[in-house]
Amino acid sequence: MTGKPSKPSSRKYKKDRTTEVKQTVLPLPKSERQRVELFAEISFKIRQSLQLKEILRTIVTEVQQVLQADRVLIYQVLADGTGTPISESVLPAYPAILGMEFPEEVFPTEYQQLYAKGRVRSVADVRDPSAEVADCLLEFVEQFGVKAKLIVPILHSLSVHPPRKSPPKNAIWGLLIAHQCDRPRKWAEFELELMQQLADQISIALAQGELWGQLEEVVAERTAELQAANSSLQQEIIDRKQVEIALRQSEEQLRLITNALPVLIAYVDDRECYQFNNQAYTDWLGKSLTAIHGSSMREVWGEDCYPRMQPHINNALAGNIVTYENEIQLHDGTTRSVSINYIPHIDNDDRISGFFALTSDISDRKAIERMKDEFISVVSHELRTPLTSLHSALKILVTGRLGVLTKDGQQFLEIADENTERLVRLVNSVLDLQRIESGAVTMEKQACTATELMIQAVDTMQAMAQQQEITLVNQPLDIQLWVDADYIVQALTNLISNAIKFSSPGGNVWLIVQRPEQPPTPPPNGRKSTKSKASKVSKSPSLPIEILFQVRDEGQGIPANKLETIFERFQQVDSSDSRKKGGTGLGLTICRKIIEQHGGKIWVDSTLGVGSTFSFTLPVIDN
Amino acid sequence: MHKRLLTIDDEESIQIVIKFGINMVAGWEVLSASGGRMGIDTAQRELPDAILLDVMMPEMDGLAFLRQLRSNPHTRLIPVVLLTANRYLPDKDLLTELGVVEVISKPFLPVNLVRQIDRALLN
Incomplete structure (x- = not known):
């Protein structure tokens, strides 16, 4: 209208x-x-x-x-x-x-x-x-x-x-x-x-x-706000549900994966109580997952096994990654050799809230290692007996007391003698290395001085040096050591022997020892050298006091690409060295094992055409 | 100084080279036995200045031989030098207790062998 x-x-x-x-x-x-x-x-x-x-x-x-x-x-x-x-x-x-x-x-x-x-x-x-x-x-x-x-x-x-x-x-x-x-x-x-x-x-x-x-306006405004808040909450609920579903799926997948693995996988909190453990725990120990969950390691492993674990657990809870081997007994009474790894868990507050524990069965590997050790032992024994007869017989023949051979005959006899000696060294080296690696050798440490060891090593190698027209320069110091003298002398003689082999006639080989506070002697001619990274020694003041031994030569030197592998078994600068120089390719490996067994480090500095310096450290007796 | 040695080894070739080498280098008299039982008999009968003993032997090994040797008052003071192809040896203290004065690894050189025996006996 x-x-x-x-x-x-x-x-x-x-x-x-x-x-x-x-x-x-x-x-x-x-x-x-x-x-x-x-x-x-x-x-x-x-x-x-x-x-x-x-x-x-x-x-x-x-x-x-x-x-x-x-x-x-x-x-x-x-x-x-x-x-x-x-x-x-x-x-x-x-x-x-x-x-x-x-x-x-x-x-x-x-x-x-x-x-x-x-x-x-x-x-x-x-x-x-x-x-x-x-x-x-x-x-x-x-x-x-x-x-x-x-x-x-x-x-x-x-x-x-x-x-x-x-x-x-x-x-x-x-x-x-x-x-x-x-x-x-x-x-x-x-x-x-x-x-x-x-x-x-x-x-x-x-x-x-x-x-x-x-x-109504206010109500509408508030309603709109509430609806928006409600919508946001609904979305959050949906998001959380999705996250929960994803987490559950992730947990389920993790559980499936961990349960499928033939190793013990667990998370242990800082009270040494299990907060996660996989199915293998039940299979190995015969205890249900729920029985293990929340239990302490002492309860799970018992008084026989736990004391062997405790120092390593403490180490992990101090924030260190730990790897060790142990013997554990399964619920069926069988014993297993295991390799155990503890990886500390550091939370958002930088606190060590526990550690992840991985335990794998290495019984088969151990059995194979034992078989290998036994095999090497038997073989070396079986080789040594005929070698003794052969070696001794050749030595007697070489003296000429059983008659004089022709020139060619004498040459063949010398070839046989030299190669028998080489075979003897090889058998000895293989057996030495096997014994050290298998742990059959315990270093029988005793107090001695660096001077004693150096003199003994130089005395042993003097004849070889004279034969090669090499001058051995010994610079000993009376520093007290706590070592197995026989093995350290063996390491020194190995290094001196190498230095002599790779030096030219008329050259010098130095045997040097330095107190910890002295800076290392520069290499020959003061030229910069290449250092093997693998064995570099840290001079951190927190390390125990160490003494430094060096065997230095003026030989051909070692190429940089060989410095990393020179201490590995059968690794030589030139593959023909073992024949030309009569080496076994095991000497430096044995040296490294001996030094490591004493808690020391070994490395090499070298410059091609100038020479090499083999250095190793040993702990000094703390007064 | 002239010595009479007894070498006990189940390997005949070893016996031969030891006997010849020592005789050649030092002029010492070397008696041989091919096993532990024979070695005990020879030792009791001949009372050598020293015994060179192989460790790994059938029937009676080196340690069993040593225990028996030490149980007999006539032979218990005879110094023994072990010759072994195997470096897996019993504890040093046990060897000392059983009268072992030196351990020599095979293979060895006759020249060195004489020197080592001489030094061990002097000690």
């Missing part, structure tokens, strides 16, 4: 002009009490709803019924001065004007200002000049058949909590209007009062509606 208002069809202004003003005959409440009750009743109906539209409809309906008016409407004044009826109760005989848009002229600004100050307009007869209805307005209202009207302003409520963000520009919100169309009507005081009270109710409803709107 927008646009121009339509004229009422059945009522014409001229026709009604003669109609007299007369008192209404409606049964209006007579007493104050009745009026209060009536107002309370209407108020009660109004409060049945919080919806403004519904409240307004209730008001116009109730007012129309109570006043017996032909039309009651609520006209909302808009900010630009125009307006529109937003609620209406009208008798069917009269045109409805709900929703029509009225121009500013209908309700000029001066009228608005008057109403804003609380003006109430009661017009008994719109045509009565004393009513001072402007002609243009008269014409306008008569379009809708209005003969009498009662107008009360609806003002914005001043007390709104919380306060409005921006107060309304216009104090007037709208008008509550009653029309009498069938006749002029003098409006009673009570009717005016009722209209005013209801207008106030509308103001309150408007304020409440505004509050309601604000509340």
Whole structure:
């Protein structure tokens, strides 16, 4: 219902002009009490709803019924001065004007200002000049058949909590209007009062509606926030569930993998209690996983085995990676050789919270090693016996006491003798190495001086040096050592023997010993040398005090690419060296084993064409 | 100084080279026995200045021979030099207790053998 208002069809202004003003005959409440009750009743109906539209409809309906008016409407004044009826109760005989848009002229600004100050307009007869209805307005209202009207302003409520963000520009919100169309009507005081009270109710409803709107806005805002938070939480729950699923799958996979491996895998906490163990524990020890979980290592391994483990456990809990071998007894009574690795677990606080324990069965390897040792032992014994006869017989023949051979015969005899000697050295070296590696040898350490060892080694090698026209330069020092003298002399003679073999006639071989505080002697001619990385010695002050032995030659030197492997078995600078020089290829390996068994290190510095220096360290007796 | 030695070894070739080598180098008299039992008999009968004893022998090994030798008051003071192809030897203290004065590894040279025996006997 927008646009121009339509004229009422059945009522014409001229026709009604003669109609007299007369008192209404409606049964209006007579007493104050009745009026209060009536107002309370209407108020009660109004409060049945919080919806403004519904409240307004209730008001116009109730007012129309109570006043017996032909039309009651609520006209909302808009900010630009125009307006529109937003609620209406009208008798069917009269045109409805709900929703029509009225121009500013209908309700000029001066009228608005008057109403804003609380003006109430009661017009008994719109045509009565004393009513001072402007002609243009008269014409306008008569379009809708209005003969009498009662107008009360609806003002914005001043007390709104919380306060409005921006107060309304216009104090007037709208008008509550009653029309009498069938006749002029003098409006009673009570009717005016009722209209005013209801207008106030509308103001309150408007304020409440505004509050309601604000509340709804806040609720919507909060709801949106809650929904967003809820959505975020839902996503987090989904994410966590996915992570949990992934973790479970990962754990399951880890368990499947660890259970499939034929090794003991465990995580032990810093109280030495198992926090994880794989199926192999059950298979080996005959205890269920749950029985082992949470148990201490002492409980699981028992008093026979645990004491052998304890120092290594302490070592791991001190933050060191530990590898050792042990013998363990399985639930079926069999004994197994195992290799055990402990890897410390350092948590985010840099605290050692436990260690991972890996235990693998090396019984087969040990059995093979024993067989190998036994085989080498038997073979070497079986070789030595005939070699003794052969060697001795050749030596006797070489003396010529059993007759003089021809020149060729003598040459062949010497070939046989030399190669027998080489074979003897090889057999001796193989057996020495095998014994050291198998652990069959225990170094019988005793107090001795470096001087004693060096003199003994030089005495042993003097004949060979003279034969090769090499000068042995011995520079001993009386430093007390705690070593197996026989083995250290063997190491020294091996190194001196090599130095002699690879030196030219007329050269020198030095045997040097240095106290720990002395800087190492520079290599021959002061030239920079290449050092074997594998055996480099750290000079950290935390290491025990060590003495440094050096055997230095002026020989051909060792290429850099051979320095790494020179201490490995059967590794020689030139593969023909073993034949040309009569070496076995095991001497340096044996030296390294001997030095390592004493807790020392061995390495070589060398410069091609200048010479080599073999160095090793030994711990000094702590006074 | 002239000496009489008894060599006990189940390898005949070893016996021959020892006997010839020592005789050739030092001129000492060398008696031979091919096993522990025969060695005990020879030792009791001949009372040599020293015995060169192989460790690994069938029937009676070197250690069994030594125990029996020491149980007889006539032979218990005869110094013994062990000749062995195997370096797996009993504890040094046990060997000393059984009167072993020297251990010589096979193979050996007759010249060195004489020197080693002489030094061991002097000690």
